[in-house]
Amino acid sequence: MGPINIGERACSTDVIVIGAGHSGLAISRFLTRRSIDHLVLERGEVGNAWRRDRWDSLRLLTPNWMCRLPGYAYEGDDPDGYMGKDEVAGLVSAYADWIGAPVRTGTTVQSVSACGDGYRVSTDQGAWKCRAVVIASGAFNKASVPALASAVPGPIHQVTSLDYKNPGQLPEGGVLVVGASATGLQLAGEIHDSGRPVTLAVGEHVRMPRNYRGRDIQWWMLVTGKLDECVGDMEDIDRLRRLPSPQLVGTPEQSTLDLNALAERGVRLAGRLAGVRGSRAQFSGSLRNVCALADLKMNRLLASFDDWAERTGYASAVDPRQRYAPTRTDTSPVLDMDLGGGEIRSIVWATGYRPDYRWLDLPILDRKGQIRHDGGVVDMPGVFVLGLPFLRRRKSSFIHGAEDDARDISRAVHLHLNRAASMRAMRIAV
Amino acid sequence: METQPNTIDNGVNVEALLGAREALKQAPEAARFAWRAASEWVRGTHSRSTIDGFFGLGEEQRHRQAYSFDSDHPEIFAAEDQGPAPVEYLLVGLAGCLTAGIASVAQNRGVQLRSVRATLEAGMDIQGILGIDGDVRNGFDSVRVHYEIDADASDEDIAAIVAQSQKRSAVFDVLTNPTDVMVTVA
Structure with missing residues (x-):
């Protein structure tokens, strides 16, 4: 099908869902069950980002038994394992087939604009008019790289965690990995193991053991209700939405990946990358403090799990209480490093992601380029968003978190369509 | 530029400083200094810091007198502005x-x-x-x-x-x- 010219016949549907990832498919399932006519537009294949925009060794941070989508539970033979990126893509594709989702693959949205009392969604495969739009294009479309990257001397090879696939992409020699989220730690580990000595720049981070008292840490997060915590109950939701992913990795050994483990393997820790002056990288002198903060917060979290186990009588069903060694920081942390001396040959920016809304012609972005919303309901009638960190609940960006959010938002979509329909009926009656 | 120590006076004893530089080259351990301050919370955002002793040239040293500094926040921060x-x-x-x-x-x-x-x-x-x-x-x-x-x-x-x-x-x-x-x- 060739592109349809603007202003010419655009097809109509009630709802356009943008993005056929787990969130877009989850709401498609609920819209179908409400008999709401809709279409899911996907720029690539179903689960595109999982297939193309992730590094080779990536595994989910949640165990398989947790990875359910609405009506669809994990039934494989490794419930305690962690899916690789292709398995996640496979799960999402299988789900799309199973629910018979009305997906248009290979359809890139080029603009979404207001049109009458609805919206016009233009794509490279034609245009649609609709009465509601659900944005489920994800929060990880672009790598977020600090401005100081432009001051890095030219000969240094730079790659973001979105372009990074495996250590073989990097030149031989030392690597500076910037960022201490799950991504930063995982990449630092595998790059160091490839024989390229790694320095890891560490800012604020979230430390967690993989297993606690014999159970996966995510089991604790789930059973204690942490993952179900709602936006309305939280103070400082902006901070929670910006929180880096916890330092976890999904390996068959269920090993804990923290800064101590990396330091034991020979990774050198430095503070947050604070600046580049001439050919020298400068690291903040706050390394001790960010590590102390993460240790304190982890211990507070574990203590809350211990309390829960006592209260609920679970204490005897799990292993005894554990505590972990404080993060060891050097007596004299690295503050400054020459990027011109050949010691560092490449930099991997694991400094987070941000969404890409260049196609969005609606006045719904805040000054930081994020969609303004209240639990996924945008302050423009008929526009909704799904699948962002802590959208409605702590679990909103988890695979299994899509279900409750998508159910809630499908109800809001339904209400909007009914309201819009009765408004139209009133106008006709007048 | 030529040094003209006899004709100008900014009140800095350069000879002494240059002499110290030479002396410390021979005894670099004496060059390790430690600057100190002590601080006590008063109330609100007001604290008082005092500066008295420091370490240098291999031994404890004292200022000619102890100095005291009040720090606070300005009133527009709902503080009492007891100091800078x-x-x-x-x-x-x-x-x-x-x-x-x-x-x-x-x-x-x-x-x-x-x-x-x-x-x-x-x-x-x-x-x-x-x-x-x-x-x-x-x-x-x-x-x-x-x-x-x-x-x-x-x-x-x-x-x-x-x-x-x-x-x-x-x-x-x-x-x-x-x-x-x-x-x-x-």
């Missing part, structure tokens, strides 16, 4: 350090100073310390120092003195380069 804000003390430190350096370097280069005036301004977006925007840093986003110097020297020589002062300034270094800071609680 802590960040303003950083500007005091920077001005004091750079100007001391200018006097010393000028003396060493035989330049007579008649007046040295500095104005300092540091920019800060308080969205950082208030936790409004995680992308905004807590501290200064810039520091601007402007000197007006009246001296027996060309503009170029004066600029060179100011540049050399920055190059050898402890406070300039602390503000421009990262420092390992460890805070403990008893």
